Amino acid sequence: MNIAKVIVDVPASSINQTFDYLVPEKFQDILQTGMRVIVPFGPRKIMGFVVGKSSESSFDKLKEIVDVLDLIPALTPELLDLGKWLANETLSLYITALQAMLPQVMKAQYNKEIVRMTDSELSSEFENLFAGRDIIAYEEVEGSAISYYQLQKAVQDGDISIDYLVKSKITKKHVTMIKPARSPHLLEEAIYDLSKNAKKQLLLLQYFLEKPEAIAKQQLLKALKTTDSTVKALIDKGLLESFQMEVYRNPYDDDAFARTVALELTEEQTTAILPIKENISNEKHDVFLLHGVTGSGKTEVYLQSIQDVLDKGKEAIVLVPEISLTPQMVKRFKGRFGSNVAVMHSALSVGEKYDEWRRIQRKEVQVVVGARSAIFAPFENIGIIIIDEEHETSYKQEDQPRYHARDVAIHRGETHQCPVILGSATPTLESYARAQKGVYKLATLSKRTNEKAMPEVEIIDMRDELHAGNRTMFSRKLKTRVEQCIQRGEQIVLLLNRRGYSTFVMCRDCGHVKECPHCDIALTFHKNSSQLKCHYCSYEEPMPVECPECTSDLIRYFGTGTQKVEEALAKLIPEARVIRMDVDTTRRKGAHEKLLTQFANKEADILLGTQMIAKGLDFENVTLVGVLTADSMLHLPDFRSSEKTFQLLTQVSGRAGRHELSGEVIVQTYTPDHYSIELASNYNFNDFYLKEMAMRKTFQYPPYVFLALLTISHENKIKAVQTAQKIVQMLLKNIQSDSKVLGPTPSPIPRIKDRYRYQCMIKYKNEPDLRSYINKIMDIFKDEMRKEDLQITVDMQPYHLM
Ligand code: ADP
Ligand code: ZN
Ligand code: ZN
Numbered sequence: 001m002n003i004a005k006v007i008v009d010v011p012a013s014s015i016n017q018t019f020d021y022l023v024p025e026k027f028q029d030i031l032q033t034g035m036r037v038i039v040p041f042g043p044r045k046i047m048g049f050v051v052g053k054s055s056e057s058s059f060d061k062l063k064e065i066v067d068v069l070d071l072i073p074a075l076t077p078e079l080l081d082l083g084k085w086l087a088n089e090t091l092s093l094y095i096t097a098l099q100a101m102l103p104q105v106m107k108a109q110y111n112k113e114i115v116r117m118t119d120s121e122l123s124s125e126f127e128n129l130f131a132g133r134d135i136i137a138y139e140e141v142e143g144s145a146i147s148y149y150q151l152q153k154a155v156q157d158g159d160i161s162i163d164y165l166v167k168s169k170i171t172k173k174h175v176t177m178i179k180p181a182r183s184p185h186l187l188e189e190a191i192y193d194l195s196k197n198a199k200k201q202l203l204l205l206q207y208f209l210e211k212p213e214a215i216a217k218q219q220l221l222k223a224l225k226t227t228d229s230t231v232k233a234l235i236d237k238g239l240l241e242s243f244q245m246e247v248y249r250n251p252y253d254d255d256a257f258a259r260t261v262a263l264e265l266t267e268e269q270t271t272a273i274l275p276i277k278e279n280i281s282n283e284k285h286d287v288f289l290l291h292g293v294t295g296s297g298k299t300e301v302y303l304q305s306i307q308d309v310l311d312k313g314k315e316a317i318v319l320v321p322e323i324s325l326t327p328q329m330v331k332r333f334k335g336r337f338g339s340n341v342a343v344m345h346s347a348l349s350v351g352e353k354y355d356e357w358r359r360i361q362r363k364e365v366q367v368v369v370g371a372r373s374a375i376f377a378p379f380e381n382i383g384i385i386i387i388d389e390e391h392e393t394s395y396k397q398e399d400q401p402r403y404h405a406r407d408v409a410i411h412r413g414e415t416h417q418c419p420v421i422l423g424s425a426t427p428t429l430e431s432y433a434r435a436q437k438g439v440y441k442l443a444t445l446s447k448r449t450n451e452k453a454m455p456e457v458e459i460i461d462m463r464d465e466l467h468a469g470n471r472t473m474f475s476r477k478l479k480t481r482v483e484q485c486i487q488r489g490e491q492i493v494l495l496l497n498r499r500g501y502s503t504f505v506m507c508r509d510c511g512h513v514k515e516c517p518h519c520d521i522a523l524t525f526h527k528n529s530s531q532l533k534c535h536y537c538s539y540e541e542p543m544p545v546e547c548p549e550c551t552s553d554l555i556r557y558f559g560t561g562t563q564k565v566e567e568a569l570a571k572l573i574p575e576a577r578v579i580r581m582d583v584d585t586t587r588r589k590g591a592h593e594k595l596l597t598q599f600a601n602k603e604a605d606i607l608l609g610t611q612m613i614a615k616g617l618d619f620e621n622v623t624l625v626g627v628l629t630a631d632s633m634l635h636l637p638d639f640r641s642s643e644k645t646f647q648l649l650t651q652v653s654g655r656a657g658r659h660e661l662s663g664e665v666i667v668q669t670y671t672p673d674h675y676s677i678e679l680a681s682n683y684n685f686n687d688f689y690l691k692e693m694a695m696r697k698t699f700q701y702p703p704y705v706f707l708a709l710l711t712i713s714h715e716n717k718i719k720a721v722q723t724a725q726k727i728v729q730m731l732l733k734n735i736q737s738d739s740k741v742l743g744p745t746p747s748p749i750p751r752i753k754d755r756y757r758y759q760c761m762i763k764y765k766n767e768p769d770l771r772s773y774i775n776k777i778m779d780i781f782k783d784e785m786r787k788e789d790l791q792i793t794v795d796m797q798p799y800h801l802m
Pocket of ligand 3: 517536
């Protein structure tokens with residue numbers, strides 16, 4: 001018997017369970033593990049991954065595989081294993097883990113078509129199938145004489161291609177190419193045989209005698225000022241042939257990047273790169289923490305390490321935070337490695353992402369630079385994995401599977417026996433502690449390559465401003481400095497340390513705050529549409545004219561959103577030209593880049609924005625950085641709030657004076673004595689690390705303990721509480737004596753989309769069986785989860801404690 005073991009796309013089936021299916025005759029020659037298939041499951045037909053094959057099954061009455069979705073496996077054997085590991089680590093379903101590794105378009109869509117890739121005569125079965133057409137629906141194979149094996153072979157030979165439909169558009173683009181069908185001396189003979197007035201044909205043949213390579217038909221017609229019919233005449237004579245070539249939608253014009261060469265490394269860089277290079281040449285796996293101040297040349301270390309990897313014929317994965325995948329960042333990599341680089345990030349269209357993914361799958365590139373999910377790049381011979389700005393929380397996925405890209409990187413690094421580099425100016429406490437213990441190897445770059453000092457940071461106590469009667473959000477000093485800066489023709493970056501949409505609506509008479517009727521969270525005010533919106537469930541309503549509680553008309557919007565700062569700025573310094581960058585102004589595709597280009601072209605004096613302007617930007621003309629509210633993050637209910645504040649202040653300070661002009665940083669705060677603000681202003685990472693570690697030890701937080709967060713939600717509040725209580729009891733019975741279970745408590749946002757949310761947190765040092773306890777608990781509630789819509793989510797590495 002020919003049996004396939006399939007992981008099916010049923011979100012409720014228990015983890016890692018495979019189902020056996022019979023492989024029908026027609027698929028037997030082609031089916032490989034890692035391919036996606038369609039199988040019957042109950043009354044439905046669903047998608048699944050083949051994860052193994054077998055000649056026997058302990059079940060009788062097996063059902064048959066209905067269809068095979070891939071002719072080339074979508075997942076490599078390594079990725080199948082990685083998926084199993086990922087599912088275990090994050091307590092998610094195997095199917096969810098596998099799907100997380102594939103580009104969007106391959107997750108749900110089953111619509112496919114077959115594209116003819118050549119004009120040469122195909123076998124009669126295929127000619128009958130195409131019947132004169134170039135593209136046909138995939139389903140047409142079903143009724144034809146063609147076997148799947150033939151289909152697979154035709155794909156491998158490049159005669160046809162199977163494409164996924166993206167929103168009913170063809171996923172791939174094709175161009176018609178022309179090339180000689182005969183050897184040069186036969187072409188020469190043909191030239192003698194041409195009739196005298198076939199001048200255009202002569203021109204074409206002479207062209208191909210000189211340049212026998214394939215050329216796009218459009219380009220050929222234009223270059224030789226000839227016509228389609230001339231080309232066709234020569235094709236009919238069998239002298240030329242045409243074929244379809246796939247062109248990738250390349251979101252970047254590779255030729256536009258000026259090529260760079262390796263710089264001579266500084267002493268510090270040389271010391272840092274040496275053990276990495278040794279790792280590469282000895283095919284050894286170590287994790288390196290590259291701790292380097294902004295501008296110390298970390299990227300150059302990455303580039304030269306990657307060069308070594310490429311020289312060995314291996315591949316490189318580089319992760320950068322989504323937000324810093326700016327053209328500036330892409331340029332560094334494309335500049336060094338040209339079209340050998342694929343770029344993967346969320347601003348690409350679904351089709352573009354799919355194309356980039358396939359360039360990787362087909363090994364047409366050796367380097368991928370991408371955001372979090374690029375860690376699953378289907379390379380098979382990885383020589384280095386780099387995570388830039390390793391402290392960024394965007395490397396943690398906040399959805400199932402709740403993985404951290406750093407862990408996946410290290411796992412793949414072990415598998416491929418290659419180095420993993422974590423780079424940052426402000427490493428996480430977790431990573432730095434590991435480096436201190438020698439688990440990671442620490443390399444330090446303490447100087448900027450241009451030998452320039454980091455810009456001076458001045459802390460302004462905003463309480464003094466209030467006492468002096470200044471009620472604006474700009475200190476007198478910041479205002480003066482901004483004005484001076486504009487006069488000198490230099491530019492300014494202003495950071496609002498808070499999300500742009502934090503404007504809420506409150507009644508000045510009774511203090512009533514407008515909340516979402518479905519979620520326990522304040523609605524936010526959007527000025528452009530004059531609407532109140534919920535950012536959790538997208539509920540909206542118009543801005544009320546009077547308070548719904550006390551009917552006062554003194555209902556106003558509050559909070560210092562970027563919009564408000566922009567307005568205040570316009571009043572205070574009317575001559576300033578401001579570009580505002582926040583979630584609202586960057587929602588549209590390409591908007592982010594456009595605003596940055598405008599700023600780089602000096603179309604504005606001030607770049608005003610949230611976190612997203614703190615990273616990776618490098619503008620020559622910026623000499624002043626202002627932080628409006630340094631402490632607004634300090635008061636969030638999150639044990640990492642000091643760390644995040646320190647990181648953000650350090651990052652944003654690095655934006656000033658990176659080039660010839662020297663820079664200045666002004667930090668406004670109501671808590672000037674807080675250690676994270678004080679130490680960030682001195683760029684004193686070491687003291688911050690020591691101080692913060694002491695805090696973590698006292699309050700027992702990572703890296704001294706591990707955390708796991710369980711969130712229980714249900715429409716019925718009592719049901720949610722009771723389930724949470726039961727779970728806490730069960731956990732308490734199982735854990736070690738030095739572990740703790742906290743809760744249940746309402747989640748920081750106690751209700752979202754009409755579901756009540758309770759959480760409990762486990763703090764532990766060593767619980768080797770924790771995952772299996774939690775799995776057992778989940779199993780106990782399995783029926784309630786399925787039938788009563790109870791939800792239990794587990795996060796084994798919580799970052800947002802919400
Ligand atoms: P980081 O990634 O640590 O912030 P970068 O790699 O962006 O630092 O380097 C900062 C600047 O220094 C860049 O303009 C880069 O081209 C330059 N640079 C890096 N290494 C060298 C070197 N060895 N010699 C001269 N300039 C260098
Ligand atoms: Zn009121
Ligand atoms: Zn809501």
